[in-house]
Amino acid sequence: MLTMATRPSSRAVDFSGAAARWTAVTNRDRRADGVFYYSVATTGVYCRPSCAARPARRENVAFHNSRAEAERAGFRPCKRCRPNEAPLQERRAAAIATACGAIETAEEPPSLDALAANAGMSRFHFHRVFKSVTGLTPKDYAAAHRANRVRDGLTKGETVTAAIYDAGFNSSGRFYAESARLLGMTPSAFRAGGDGAAVRFAVGECSLGAILVAATEKGVCAIMLGDEPDRLARALQDRFPTASLIGGDEEFERLVATAVGLVESPALGLDLPLDLRGTAFQERVWRALRDIPAGATATYTDLAQRIGKPKAARAVAQACAANKIAVAIPCHRVVRRDGGLGGYRWGVERKRALLQREARS
Numbered sequence: 001m002l003t004m005a006t007r008p009s010s011r012a013v014d015f016s017g018a019a020a021r022w023t024a025v026t027n028r029d030r031r032a033d034g035v036f037y038y039s040v041a042t043t044g045v046y047c048r049p050s051c052a053a054r055p056a057r058r059e060n061v062a063f064h065n066s067r068a069e070a071e072r073a074g075f076r077p078c079k080r081c082r083p084n085e086a087p088l089q090e091r092r093a094a095a096i097a098t099a100c101g102a103i104e105t106a107e108e109p110p111s112l113d114a115l116a117a118n119a120g121m122s123r124f125h126f127h128r129v130f131k132s133v134t135g136l137t138p139k140d141y142a143a144a145h146r147a148n149r150v151r152d153g154l155t156k157g158e159t160v161t162a163a164i165y166d167a168g169f170n171s172s173g174r175f176y177a178e179s180a181r182l183l184g185m186t187p188s189a190f191r192a193g194g195d196g197a198a199v200r201f202a203v204g205e206c207s208l209g210a211i212l213v214a215a216t217e218k219g220v221c222a223i224m225l226g227d228e229p230d231r232l233a234r235a236l237q238d239r240f241p242t243a244s245l246i247g248g249d250e251e252f253e254r255l256v257a258t259a260v261g262l263v264e265s266p267a268l269g270l271d272l273p274l275d276l277r278g279t280a281f282q283e284r285v286w287r288a289l290r291d292i293p294a295g296a297t298a299t300y301t302d303l304a305q306r307i308g309k310p311k312a313a314r315a316v317a318q319a320c321a322a323n324k325i326a327v328a329i330p331c332h333r334v335v336r337r338d339g340g341l342g343g344y345r346w347g348v349e350r351k352r353a354l355l356q357r358e359a360r361s
Helices: 018-027 067-072 088-105 112-119 123-134 138-155 160-166 172-183 187-191 229-239 250-264 280-289 300-306 313-321 348-360
Strands: 037-040 045-047 061-064 198-206 209-216 219-226 244-247
Touching (some): 018 061, 037 067, 045 067, 061 067, 088 112, 088 123, 088 138, 112 123, 112 138, 138 280, 198 219, 198 229, 198 250, 209 229, 209 250, 280 300, 300 313
Antiparallel strands (some): 037 045, 198 209, 209 219
C-alpha cells in the first residue's frame, strides 16, 4: 500500500555550468541534489545544493561532481543537509516504509508514540511525514490494512470471527459497525463470495465495444468496457462467485441504456447513486475525479493536490487504476504530466476516444 514520493527530475535543467550551479545553490533547488555538491572554504564543509544553511559568499564556494571529489579536496559533510547520506526525502520514505511494515506485521496496530520513536521523530512530525508519504494517517493505514486482512481471511474460507480477530480487530462490534463500508455487504455474505447479495447486471453494446453494468441495492457498483461480453460477465462472477447475479429486467435495461448514453456523450454525466467499494483514500480520489469537468483533464499530481496530498501522486494513480466504474467516475480524464495519455483500465484507445468526444462537445 505504501507509495513513495518521487524526486523531481533534473533532466530538464542543465547544471553543468558554474553559473547554473550557483543559481541552484542560491535557490536551494532540490532538482540539483545528487547532480553536484558545493563546498565552502570558510567552514570546511560541503553541502547539497538544497541545503538550508546560511548562504555563503560566492568567492568562498567551489563545486564538485561527487561527494568523493569534495572529500578528497579536504571538506567534511555538512551536519545539516548530510550530503553523505541518502536525501532527506528518501530517508523519510525509508522510515515510513519501516513503519508500514511494523503496522502490517503487528497483531494489533502499534501506537503512534511507538511508531514515531522507532522512526526517530516526534509524534507530531511523524504523523505529518507519514501522511505526506502514504496519503493516509497511520490510523487510517492500519484500518485499511486490517480491512484487507479480513477480506483475505474471508476469501480463504476462515470463519467470520477468526478473520476479524486474525486481522487485529479487538472487538467484533467495532468491525461490524464498519463492515458495510469496508466489504459492501455483511461479512458472512462476503465470505460466501456474495451469497445472499443481489447483484443485478446486464451486458450491452456501445461504440467502444461491450459494456457491462452492475448494481446492488445501494447503487451502480460496476461499469466495465471490453471486447468480449462473456469476459466481462466472467469478471463480475469472479468478483462474487456465489452471489445472486440477476439478469437485468426491462427497468434495468434502461439503466444500461443510460450508461451507453454516457459513453457516447460523457459530458452528460451520470446522476445515479454509486456503490463505491474501496479504502478511504481511494474513495477520496474517486470523488475528486467526479469534480473534473467534461472536456478538461488533470494530472495525477493535480489530483493529489486537490485532495490535499501533494506527494501522493503515485497512490492517486493506483486509486485510478482500481476504479471499476468507467466513465461515471471519469479516471479517463487523468493524464500524465508530459501530456501523454498514460494507462487506462479499459484500454488507451478507449481513453483517447472518450477524451476526443468530450473535447468536441
